[in-house]
Amino acid sequence: MSETSDTPREEWDDDVAAEESIDEVEETDVEEPEAEDADDVEESDEAPVAVVEEEGDDEVEEIDPVEEFKRSLRGQLGEWYVIHSYAGYENRVKSNIESRNVSLNMEDYIFQVEVPTHTVQEFKSGKKVPVKERVLPGYVLVRMDLTDESWAAVRNTPGVTGFVGLSNKPSPLSIDEVAKLLAPEPTEEAKKATAKASTGPAVEFEIGESVTVMDGPFATLPASVSEISPESQKLKVLVSIFGRETPVELSFNQVSKI
Template sequence: MHDDLANEALDTTPEVADAPESGEAPENAAPAEEAEGAEAPVVLDENSESAVEDPVVALKRHLRSAPGEWYVIHSYSGHENRVKTQLLTRTETQDMEDYIFQVEVPMEDATEVKNGQKKIVRRVRIPGYVYVRMDLTEASWRVVRDTPGVTGFVGNSTDPVPLSFDEIYSLLAPSVNLPEKKKSSSSKAKEKAIPAFEVGESVTVMDGPFETMPATIADIDNTNQKLRVLVSIFGRETPLELGFEQVAKI
């Protein structure tokens, strides 16, 4: 009788121990593996697709689909980014997010020569201007106009005209092949003698976002080979600093 009881215990123990291992484990493991395998490609595809998107294409798509229109406001030169920060703060504190959507101060990398050393500096592309994407209402106009550092809208101050797609794109678009172009311009400059410029002389801009535009020389820095020129933008003369190699005599 003792042998029968022992045999029964031996017969029932494997069934209780093996059932969870052979029955439950595969059923729980399989869905987890399938779920992981199904999600991973979706995440990878989305990341890789956004990573390779052309920034120029992305900018054009954004400009065409974003709400509101782009307007230009005057600011004190050197205060452009401060105006941007204060305007964004005023937009939030005065609950104008549904009317004022975006504020931009286009920047650019430029080469400056100091003490014979060339340095790449980050600077405002067009000093004295800030660009705002907004729905123009009396309230939103007042928020922008009363921002410290803002001197007014470009054009009709009370009923400003928005920028066209081409105008805002040219202002916000990143420079394409700029390093290569500068290198080419510098090589040509070395091959020929440095021209003698005169204050008041008319020249043509040969590099950067204002390429092909006429300009008038306002100041000459022969030591650093820099010119301060005036370019007419939105009906107003705007000062720019350019290298000798970035302009051509007319």
């Protein structure tokens, strides 16, 4: 009797355990995919928003390098002055001023000395080679607080023939004038884009002809043609700068006939 009655009890317990196990499996199979789907939905909603914001930030952060340079100039000490030197000795004069600045303890008054240059393309051995060329032959720029002592320190430097302006009261350059002479040059890509936009039919010039400079630090200034190089499509013109005629080399498309 006891063996017969125990068998149904054991089978019933096994059935209950099996049903509970099935319930647990069903709950696991149903709930976990729902949680994963919810996470996937949240991630897919957020990702496009982040990309749009980053692209918008990149567009806003584009900065004109010339305007950025002008802002930096406004935060600097002193003002920029132009001094005469012997043509071809500009870098030596720069070194002489910097040496005297230290030896005379004038660092609190004389802050920076620069020889403005720009890059031009020259043909060497049949190839175009970038070469640094002085923008203002015979001139050097000095950033300084003008006092009697700082004026004398610069004026009495070997190779310096004087300041531009009145002999005892030089005239400082404006921010725009300094930017034209010292601002960073445009990238090669920007130069190519400008050249492509300004490319037109060949223009014939004559020695002594009056033209207007259309590009570079002397844009809008009148000039006269002194040399013509048809093979390189370049002109050498004379521009009146600080009361002195200064030779400047330009491409044909950087000047316009008057």
